[in-house]
Amino acid sequence: MITNLIADARKIVIKIGSNTLADIDGKFNFSFLDEFAEQAAALIKKGKQIVVVSSGAQVAGLSAMDKWARKKDIHYRQALCAVGQVQLMKAWRRAFEPHSLHIAQILLTREDFNDANRTLNMRNTLFTLVDEGIVPIINENDTVSVEEIKIGDNDTLAARSAILWSADLLILLSDIDGLFDKNPKEFTNAALVEEVKDISLIEKNITIGAANSFGTGGIATKLDAAKLSLSYGIPAILTNGGKPRCIEALVSGAQKGTVFLG
Ligand code: ADP
Numbered sequence: 031m032i033t034n035l036i037a038d039a040r041k042i043v044i045k046i047g048s049n050t051l052a053d054i055d056g057k058f059n060f061s062f063l064d065e066f067a068e069q070a071a072a073l074i075k076k077g078k079q080i081v082v083v084s085s086g087a088q089v090a091g092l093s094a095m096d097k098w099a100r101k102k103d104i105h106y107r108q109a110l111c112a113v114g115q116v117q118l119m120k121a122w123r124r125a126f127e128p129h130s131l132h133i134a135q136i137l138l139t140r141e142d143f144n145d146a147n148r149t150l151n152m153r154n155t156l157f158t159l160v161d162e163g164i165v166p167i168i169n170e171n172d173t174v175s176v177e178e179i180k181i182g183d184n185d186t187l188a189a190r191s192a193i194l195w196s197a198d199l200l201i202l203l204s205d206i207d208g209l210f211d212k213n214p215k216e217f218t219n220a221a222l223v224e225e226v227k228d229i230s231l232i233e234k235n236i237t238i239g240a241a242n243s244f245g246t247g248g249i250a251t252k253l254d255a256a257k258l259s260l261s262y263g264i265p266a267i268l269t270n271g272g273k274p275r276c277i278e279a280l281v282s283g284a285q286k287g288t289v290f291l292g
Pocket residue numbers: 046047048049050203204205206208209210211212213214215236237238239240241242243244245246247248249
């Protein structure tokens with residue numbers, strides 16, 4: 031199923047969660063970026079178009095400003111993301127460079143999606159970049175996104191971006207293999223749900239546990255994002271970005287995940 035979905039999709043949005051971009055001790059996982067860029071480049075060579083939604087500004091910021099690690103004040107957190115966004119893009123550029131691929135940074139807020147003019151501009155920019163063989167890397171603009179105007183999680187941002195760009199497929203990379211009947215981090219006997227045809231129904235039959243330290247949305251926002259994306263006919267896959275060469279493994283059918291089809 032996953033293999034077929036990817037084979038049939040030309041335009042793919044891939045969202046990479048904070049937990050995938052941070053290693054076990056909370057440091058920025060640079061090797062993931064290199065491995066991801068190599069696999070994305072291989073897909074692009076095969077004629078696929080890729081848009082990346084990348085979290086990780088905060089984790090990247092902490093690598094540069096570890097003295098701010100304990101500062102919880104909102105202005106410091108926004109400042110940390112502003113510092114981290116530069117580190118993040120530097121890392122992405124370095125990762126894609128060996129494959130002769132340029133990247134572009136797009137920072138968005140909820141307001142941008144509510145304004146017809148801005149939406150049109152965003153859409154046109156995305157199309158132009160991708161048509162020119164550039165890999166757009168989207169993130170929320172944390173500097174201007176105070177709580178009230180925040181999209182708040184990159185799962186929703188990824189779904190909105192997929193809709194805006196008329197993508198064929200949305201892939202959410204997290205630190206779990208997919209949706210489970212209960213939190214796999216708490217329960218060793220949690221069972222993976224491989225296919226979801228009715229999200230509202232599955233929501234009633236599973237237990238949603240807490241998100242991880244760097245994660246913002248948790249599994250609930252992934253379900254909401256899948257719902258949003260499906261309402262525009264775009265199927266979604268939730269899978270583990272922490273597995274070795276996860277994109278290749280998905281393409282070959284070696285890696286499992288949850289496919290949202292309805
Ligand atoms: P990311 O940063 O990758 O977006 P989040 O921390 O926001 O990830 O969300 C993923 C986390 O949700 C998982 O690490 C897992 O511990 C937690 N979780 C809670 N309940 C479930 C469930 N029923 N199935 C899968 N994951 C769950």
